[in-house]
Amino acid sequence: IESIYSHNVVMDGRDITLNIWDSPCCQVLRNVNIQSVIMQVRVANGFVLVYRICDRASFNSVTKLMQSIKDFQGMVKVPIVIVDNKRDLNHMRTVLSEEGRMLTLTIDCQFYEVSDAENYHSVLMVFHGLIDRIWESKSAIKKQAGIKGIVKSMSAVFARRRTDSL
Numbered sequence: 137i138e139s140i141y142s143h144n145v146v147m148d149g150r151d152i153t154l155n156i157w158d159s160p161c162c163q164v165l166r167n168v169n170i171q172s173v174i175m176q177v178r179v180a181n182g183f184v185l186v187y188r189i190c191d192r193a194s195f196n197s198v199t200k201l202m203q204s205i206k207d208f209q210g211m212v213k214v215p216i217v218i219v220d221n222k223r224d225l226n227h228m229r230t231v232l233s234e235e236g237r238m239l240t241l242t243i244d245c246q247f248y249e250v251s252d253a254e255n256y257h258s259v260l261m262v263f264h265g266l267i268d269r270i271w272e273s274k275s276a277i278k279k280q281a282g283i284k285g286i287v288k289s290m291s292a293v294f295a296r297r298r299t300d301s302l
């Protein structure tokens with residue numbers, strides 16, 4: 137079942153409300169639900185893709201899902217964080233840590249190795265990392281919009297001058 141819930145965090149003195157859309161892994165496993173991915177890419181500010189180190193199918197799903205997000209996002213890149221979970225089950229590991237890291241090379245994203253059952257703090261780090269990336273990408277968009285605005289108004293002045301001189 138998909139669930140949506142909210143969580144409040146304070147970061148750098150700012151109150152932030154995270155609205156988390158939690159899609160179950162099994163849904164992804166059967167087939168990446170393209171419609172759902174398209175909708176999520178449209179509305180989401182960021183993605184946390186979690187696989188289990190002892191479950192190769194979950195890693196394959198994350199790989200597929202990442203490709204779909206890449207395919208459907210437009211010019212604006214939505215920050216993605218990859219999480220290798222259940223580190224406490226290292227003795228049952230079937231996905232190498234390097235494989236997770238390699239995945240992050242195909243798209244610019246962060247990588248975390250956690251055990252959410254054992255360590256709440258590491259999960260917090262994941263979300264803090266994502267929020268940082270969201271802020272960075274939002275301020276980059278604002279800056280770009282600012283430059284575009286200047287270029288637009290300058291070209292308007294030049295266009296008027298050209299018309300005046302005719």
Ligand SMILES: Nc1nc2c(ncn2[C@@H]2O[C@H](COP(=O)(O)OP(=O)(O)OP(=O)(O)O)[C@@H](O)[C@H]2O)c(=O)[nH]1
Pocket residue numbers: 159160161162186221222223224225250251252253254
């Ligand atoms: N040993 C261990 N078990 C975990 C860890 N995280 C979750 N689990 C267990 O794994 C099971 C599934 O946990 P969920 O939090 O529902 O995992 P999920 O990724 O949301 O699973 P889906 O709903 O199938 O996507 C539960 O029994 C958890 O107790 C972990 O870090 N270590």
